[in-house]
Amino acid sequence: MNPARLRRFIGDMTSLVGGAWQDNDETATVEVGARLLGELVKNDDWLPEAMAECPPHGYVQNLLWCDPFERFSVVSFVWAPSAKTPVHDHQVWGLVGMLRGSETSQAFARDGKTGELTKGNCSTLAPGDVEILRPSVGDIHQVTNALSDCGSLSIHVYGGNIGAVRRYTFDPATGKENLFVSGYTNKAVPNLWDRSSEVRAAG
Ligand code: FE2
Numbered sequence: 001m002n003p004a005r006l007r008r009f010i011g012d013m014t015s016l017v018g019g020a021w022q023d024n025d026e027t028a029t030v031e032v033g034a035r036l037l038g039e040l041v042k043n044d045d046w047l048p049e050a051m052a053e054c055p056p057h058g059y060v061q062n063l064l065w066c067d068p069f070e071r072f073s074v075v076s077f078v079w080a081p082s083a084k085t086p087v088h089d090h091q092v093w094g095l096v097g098m099l100r101g102s103e104t105s106q107a108f109a110r111d112g113k114t115g116e117l118t119k120g121n122c123s124t125l126a127p128g129d130v131e132i133l134r135p136s137v138g139d140i141h142q143v144t145n146a147l148s149d150c151g152s153l154s155i156h157v158y159g160g161n162i163g164a165v166r167r168y169t170f171d172p173a174t175g176k177e178n179l180f181v182s183g184y185t186n187k188a189v190p191n192l193w194d195r196s197s198e199v200r201a202a203g
Contacts, residue, residue, distance in 0.1 A: 010074065041099045059083045075162060076154075094158045095130060095156065104122055
């Protein structure tokens with residue numbers, strides 16, 4: 001396990017939101033954030049095992065880190081075979097980086113007057129890929145584990161404390177919206193900061 005990669009990512013994201021946030025520059029934040037997340041998910045040797053356990057069905061969303069000012073959060077999503085989310089939005093920007101397996105993201109457009117949903121692009125992510133979600137250009141989607149015979153795992157970064165954001169699921173047939181607050185599956189975040197063994201080893 002090499003948590004240094006995740007520590008570095010958290011540091012870089014903290015610098016990014018601290019700088020770009022002054023102008024609320026969402027475009028710069030997601031573009032640079034996507035590059036940083038792409039670097040993180042290039043390697044698969046840093047995620048604590050407890051955050052990667054595949055559930056028997058459905059999916060889990062484990063909080064890895066939340067910025068003290070709730071400017072961003074980092075979450076490990078672990079998907080059982082063929083598991084899927086409801087159709088949902090986020091209310092904040094989001095980045096999805098594929099670490100293991102594969103997932104599809106089916107986009108929807110929503111009519112402002114009738115609420116009717118129309119299917120848009122469907123993208124498939126492979127390990128190392130990063131998807132950007134922006135409410136300002138439409139971020140309603142449904143995510144599915146593309147693998148029917150094994151789990152998948154993706155790392156998500158959001159422009160807020162996503163587990164505590166008031167957002168919506170949608171009935172795909174009627175477009176009717178339902179308020180939800182997702183929370184997190186894990187009750188304790190991983191300890192990324194015990195560097196004692198490397199400090200001792202350095203003498
Ligand atoms: Fe989503």
